[in-house]
Amino acid sequence: MTLLSVENLKTYYSTSSGFVKAVDGVSFNLEKGESLGLAGESGCGKSTLGFSLMRLIKGGEVVGGDIKLNGMPLLEMSDREFNRIRWEKISLISQAAMGALNPVYRIGTQIVEAIKVHTKTKKSEAWERAEDLLRQVEIDPSRAFNYPHELSGGMRQRAMIAMALALDPDLIIADEPTTALDVVTQVQVLKLLRALQRKLDVSIILISHDLSILGQACDRVIIMYAGKIAEIGNVEVLFKNPLHPYTQALLDSFPDIKGDKKPLTGLPGSPPDLLDPPSGCRLHPRCPEARNICQETEPQIIDVSSNHSVACHMVDQGG
Amino acid sequence: MPKKKAIIEFCRVYKQRKTAVFGFVVVVVFFLAAVFAPFIAPHSPREGSGIPFDPPSKEHWLGTNDVGVDIFSELVYSARVSLTVGFVAASAVVIIGSLIGLISGFFGGFLDEFLMRITEIVLVLPRLPLMIVMAAYLGPGMWTIIFVYSVVGWATLARQVRSQVLSVKESDFVEASRAIGASNSHIIISHIMPNVWGVIIANAIMEVMFAILVEAGLSFLGLGDPVHKSWGVMLYFAQIQGAFLLGTWWWIFPPGVCIALLSSSFNFIGTALNDLFGLKLGKR
Amino acid sequence: METIYKVEELKKLFPVKRRGIFERTRRYIHAVDEVSFNINKGETFGIVGESGCGKTTLARMLLRLEEPTSGKIFFKGQDITSVDRQELKNLRKKMQMIFQDPYSSLDPRKTIYNLVAEPLKVHKVVQDGTREEKVKETLALVDLPTTEEFLGKVPDELSGGQRQRIGIARALILGAEFIVADEPVSMLDASVKAGITSLMIDLKQRIGLTYVFITHEIGLAYYTCDRIAVMYLGKIVELGNAEEVIRKPLHPYTQLLMEAIPPLQPDEQWGKTITERGELPLFDEPPKGCRFHPRCPAAKDPCSMDEPELKEITQGHHVACLESW
Numbered sequence: 001m002t003l004l005s006v007e008n009l010k011t012y013y014s015t016s017s018g019f020v021k022a023v024d025g026v027s028f029n030l031e032k033g034e035s036l037g038l039a040g041e042s043g044c045g046k047s048t049l050g051f052s053l054m055r056l057i058k059g060g061e062v063v064g065g066d067i068k069l070n071g072m073p074l075l076e077m078s079d080r081e082f083n084r085i086r087w088e089k090i091s092l093i094s095q096a097a098m099g100a101l102n103p104v105y106r107i108g109t110q111i112v113e114a115i116k117v118h119t120k121t122k123k124s125e126a127w128e129r130a131e132d133l134l135r136q137v138e139i140d141p142s143r144a145f146n147y148p149h150e151l152s153g154g155m156r157q158r159a160m161i162a163m164a165l166a167l168d169p170d171l172i173i174a175d176e177p178t179t180a181l182d183v184v185t186q187v188q189v190l191k192l193l194r195a196l197q198r199k200l201d202v203s204i205i206l207i208s209h210d211l212s213i214l215g216q217a218c219d220r221v222i223i224m225y226a227g228k229i230a231e232i233g234n235v236e237v238l239f240k241n242p243l244h245p246y247t248q249a250l251l252d253s254f255p256d257i258k259g260d261k262k263p264l265t266g267l268p269g270s271p272p273d274l275l276d277p278p279s280g281c282r283l284h285p286r287c288p289e290a291r292n293i294c295q296e297t298e299p300q301i302i303d304v305s306s307n308h309s310v311a312c313h314m315v316d317q318g319g
Numbered sequence: 320m321p322k323k324k325a326i327i328e329f330c331r332v333y334k335q336r337k338t339a340v341f342g343f344v345v346v347v348v349f350f351l352a353a354v355f356a357p358f359i360a361p362h363s364p365r366e367g368s369g370i371p372f373d374p375p376s377k378e379h380w381l382g383t384n385d386v387g388v389d390i391f392s393e394l395v396y397s398a399r400v401s402l403t404v405g406f407v408a409a410s411a412v413v414i415i416g417s418l419i420g421l422i423s424g425f426f427g428g429f430l431d432e433f434l435m436r437i438t439e440i441v442l443v444l445p446r447l448p449l450m451i452v453m454a455a456y457l458g459p460g461m462w463t464i465i466f467v468y469s470v471v472g473w474a475t476l477a478r479q480v481r482s483q484v485l486s487v488k489e490s491d492f493v494e495a496s497r498a499i500g501a502s503n504s505h506i507i508i509s510h511i512m513p514n515v516w517g518v519i520i521a522n523a524i525m526e527v528m529f530a531i532l533v534e535a536g537l538s539f540l541g542l543g544d545p546v547h548k549s550w551g552v553m554l555y556f557a558q559i560q561g562a563f564l565l566g567t568w569w570w571i572f573p574p575g576v577c578i579a580l581l582s583s584s585f586n587f588i589g590t591a592l593n594d595l596f597g598l599k600l601g602k603r
Numbered sequence: 604m605e606t607i608y609k610v611e612e613l614k615k616l617f618p619v620k621r622r623g624i625f626e627r628t629r630r631y632i633h634a635v636d637e638v639s640f641n642i643n644k645g646e647t648f649g650i651v652g653e654s655g656c657g658k659t660t661l662a663r664m665l666l667r668l669e670e671p672t673s674g675k676i677f678f679k680g681q682d683i684t685s686v687d688r689q690e691l692k693n694l695r696k697k698m699q700m701i702f703q704d705p706y707s708s709l710d711p712r713k714t715i716y717n718l719v720a721e722p723l724k725v726h727k728v729v730q731d732g733t734r735e736e737k738v739k740e741t742l743a744l745v746d747l748p749t750t751e752e753f754l755g756k757v758p759d760e761l762s763g764g765q766r767q768r769i770g771i772a773r774a775l776i777l778g779a780e781f782i783v784a785d786e787p788v789s790m791l792d793a794s795v796k797a798g799i800t801s802l803m804i805d806l807k808q809r810i811g812l813t814y815v816f817i818t819h820e821i822g823l824a825y826y827t828c829d830r831i832a833v834m835y836l837g838k839i840v841e842l843g844n845a846e847e848v849i850r851k852p853l854h855p856y857t858q859l860l861m862e863a864i865p866p867l868q869p870d871e872q873w874g875k876t877i878t879e880r881g882e883l884p885l886f887d888e889p890p891k892g893c894r895f896h897p898r899c900p901a902a903k904d905p906c907s908m909d910e911p912e913l914k915e916i917t918q919g920h921h922v923a924c925l926e927s928w
Contacts, residue, residue: 041792042763182653183819183863187874209793212865216873235869246794253797255822256867257849264826266797270762286794491708498668499722499773500695509721513712 003170003203004030004053009065011045011052020274022048022060024227027301030171033201035194037214037235039250040224041271049224050173050207054092055082070170088118091164093157093193095176100160101148107134107159108144114166133162137192154185161193165200172197175207190217211250215239220307223247226272226282229301233308243310245287281313289314332595342587349581353398360392364548368392375569382569385560393553394573400549401531401581404461408468408530413523416473420480421515425488425507435481441474450533454542461544464534472529476522480515487514517596521589528585535578550574607781607813608642608665613674615660633889634660636837637674639913642781647807647814649828649845651821651860657837658817662783665815666700667691678781696726699774701784705766705791709758715742716754718769722777741776745769745802764795771802775810783815788823800827821860825849830919833857836894839913843920853922855899876900893925901926 011023023045030036038046051057053067055074067074069089074082094100102110111130115121121129131141137158148156157177164172177193178186194217197204208214214221215235223231223238223246231244242248246267253266267286272278278285284294293313301311333339352359361380362368367387368379375382381390423434450467457463487493493510537543538551541559545552553574557563562570616631635657642648650658663669665676667683676683683694702708709718719738723729729737739749745768747753758766767787774782784803788796804827806812818824824831824845831848833841833856841854852858862877890897896906903926911923922928 041794184653184859184877187863187865187877191874191877210865211793212867215867215869216865239868249794251867253793254867255820255826257822257825257861257864258866261826264797264800267794268798270764270795271792491702491704492710494668495700495702495708495770495773496710496721496725498666498695498700499725499777500692501721501725502692505725509713510710513710 001032002029003032005068007066010063011048012063013060021227035204035218037218037221038207039211044224045227046207046224088167090171091169093160093164093174093177137162157189171203173205231310237308243315244312336591338587339591342584345584353402356395360395362389362392364393364396397550404534405527405531408465409526411469412472412526416476417480420477424481424484438474438477446471459542483515483518521592524589528582531582550578605644606641607644609677611639611675612637614672616672633837646829649824649831650817651824652834656834662785662817696777698781699779701787703786715756719772741772745772763791781813785817822864836889841922847920853927854924856895
């Protein structure tokens with residue numbers, strides 16, 4: 001069952017020198033209970049895409065496209081209508097839990113507040129729910145009385161997960177949820193998030209610059225480059241058989257300690273300026289396999305198999 | 320060259336602010352009036368050129384005062400005093416305040432503690448009464464007012480410069496410069512100062528405004544120079560000679576309007592600069 | 604092999620001020636606690652650990668950007684902890700640093716030319732006439748353009764990768780032999796990282812540099828370093844050839860770091876053993892005995908009593924763990 005469908009979404013930021021096309025014509029579907037990864041480098045539009053779904057874009061605007069959650073068109077809702085949906089249907093886990101949690105309130109109080117703002121729950125019931133949520137994220141319920149600064153980084157991130165789950169949302173958007181954590185803690189938080197997502201059958205959009213993390217925590221991954229989707233695929237096929245040169249480059253730049261020590265390769269140059277993106281395929285100035293056609297026409301996304309699509313002329317032509 | 324680019328960009332943004340442009344024009348007009356006073360003023364600013372208390376006329380555009388001196392001429396010459404006090408006092412305040420802030424912020428330690436305690440003492444002193452007492456003790460005059468203002472005015476700026484220096488000093492690029500082997504003087508001149516200028520310039524403009532207002536205030540209380548009259552001194556004489564009772568509005572309004580116009584113009588400029596530099600600093 | 608750097612029982616304590624109304628106690632954070640090692644000429648020496656393990660403090664002490672509390676550092680036989688200011692300035696020509704953040708470590712108001720030429724001006728080594736030539740030469744070395752237009756740009760107009768190249772150029776222009784790189788690629792995009800890493804490796808071979816490479820990614824250290832030292836709470840817990848440390852990690856902490864690396868292919872089994880264990884506790888003071896014992900799956904009673912020393916187990920492979928000996 002499709003939970004979320006995004007159709008030709010365009011989100012632009014207006015600056016004094018023109019429009020920054022951060023998300024430029026992105027379409028995808030998200031199934032119920034699916035964990036979808038959004039990968040790409042800084043400035044590729046992955047966070048903007050995530051925030052567009054929450055209607056929380058600072059300084060930018062959705063200029064076109066369609067977002068449907070359970071068939072409801074999100075972009076056509078008034079702010080008041082959307083405020084009800086936010087957190088009740090779509091919640092957010094952000095990168096810096098210290099910034100997202102209010103330092104002057106106890107953890108428990110903040111979860112209770114989140115519940116009470118949206119539902120008519122008695123305070124005692126809300127507290128029980130808060131303690132139950134903390135238990136689910138493997139925090140001792142007695143910690144409900146702690147302030148955010150009294151918790152370690154990993155625990156704060158767990159508390160954020162508890163808050164995101166508080167209203168039984170259909171969709172959780174997690175923006176770099178483990179980036180600020182230590183490598184070991186990162187594993188724990190990521191595993192927890194994945195386990196809860198499966199247990200509660202909730203959908204997650206996991207945004208990260210680190211492809212290897214998405215491989216472990218998602219069913220399907222979208223690779224974004226310069227505001228567009230380069231490749232979508234189930235993790236099994238995408239990691240084994242990457243078709244887009246950009247995906248291949250991302251995978252080749254990853255130091256693999258299990259296999260042979262082959263030299264790390266990346267791409268020459270740097271991600272383009274989205275004020276004035278390159279013509280044709282946006283990767284062509286950096287692409288090792290670029291041909292004339294790549295400069296002239298933009299590749300369309302084509303299905304290679306039922307669970308794998310790619311936007312690249314080389315694949316299109318069977319090359 | 321990026322310097323040139325930066326200046327062009329600065330002018331472009333500055334021009335978008337109507338109040339700031341207005342302030343700039345007013346300041347330029349007053350400045351020119353002060354410099355070319357002998358050519359602009361139709362009469363002597365000190366000797367009578369008409370009958371006393373003469374209302375505005377073709378001969379005397381803004382009328383005359385109690386001894387028949389042309390008020391417009393007096394007004395033009397007074398701009399010299401007000402602007403001199405404003406700029407000299409502000410310069411003194413900026414030099415003292417910046418130096419203390421810079422030294423305190425950059426070197427830290429005991430020196431910082433010591434200088435900041437002095438700064439705090441100056442900050443908590445009741446400024447106006449202190450200035451009145453000091454001016455009264457030293458005797459009326461333009462230089463007295465400049466001195467008095469400089470003594471009490473530097474503390475706020477010192478604190479602002481210090482905090483700015485502290486934040487720049489902690490930045491990675493200063494650390495990087497140290498790693499190269501750069502000396503303190505190199506770091507101050509080529510990294511700290513360029514990043515502190517904005518705060519100093521914006522504050523300097525504000526200080527000019529405060530100095531003009533303080534000068535007007537102290538002069539109105541009779542602590543100004545009776546020979547080289549400023550607008551404040553004009554108001555002082557207007558008051559003691561009964562202009563307010565006689566209803567000779569042409570003696571009261573012009574200096575008052577000038578004070579208000581000039582000080583608010585500096586305020587407009589200062590606010591604009593503060594915002595412009597503030598934006599730049601906030602970006603980092 | 605020639606030893607270029609020798610570190611002896613280096614220690615750094617940071618005082619934590621706690622001012623109560625009635626008490627005024629002084630406590631210390633042991634950022635780096637009696638660390639000793641040698642660095643050979645021409646090698647890349649990796650220091651790996653999580654945030655707060657003391658790796659950055661150690662790096663800064665190696666260049667005397669941070670004064671050690673005690674201990675000695677020898678650079679080519681000269682004790683740099685006791686040299687005077689002028690001598691230190693001279694030494695800085697030979698030992699340089701590459702910073703983590705390419706955005707904040709370059710003065711935003713300076714042009715590329717001025718940034719790269721700054722070391723020359725500070726040391727007054729190259730005369731004005733040939734300065735530009737030297738700058739262009741160094742920029743070419745790090746694969747950056749040398750056009751007038753590029754020299755006149757400011758850091759804001761450059762990408763992260765280009766900025767980091769500027770940082771490397773600044774480190775090289777005085778002819779440095781020893782370079783400390785503090786997480787030089789951690790803030791760069793994945794596709795750009797590899798370029799900077801291979802440039803660094805390439806430069807090392809071309810001009811004979813010696814690196815200290817600091818990173819939190821043990822996988823990256825494996826690719827870039829000849830030897831690796833793993834740090835935990837201010838102590839080196841394992842030290843050896845990169846190949847050995849990665850293939851046969853002896854310390855449970857090194858093993859933990861290895862397990863934490865996500866494999867390139869999706870793997871459900873990944874991280875299973877880690878989820879059971881607690882995260883890094885918040886310490887004012889490190890735990891007694893082995894610092895890792897509260898998190899260690901192999902911990903036994905003696906681990907909470909005696910602090911293990913770094914011992915050589917096989918040729919060049921040192922470990923500080925009672926269980927591994």
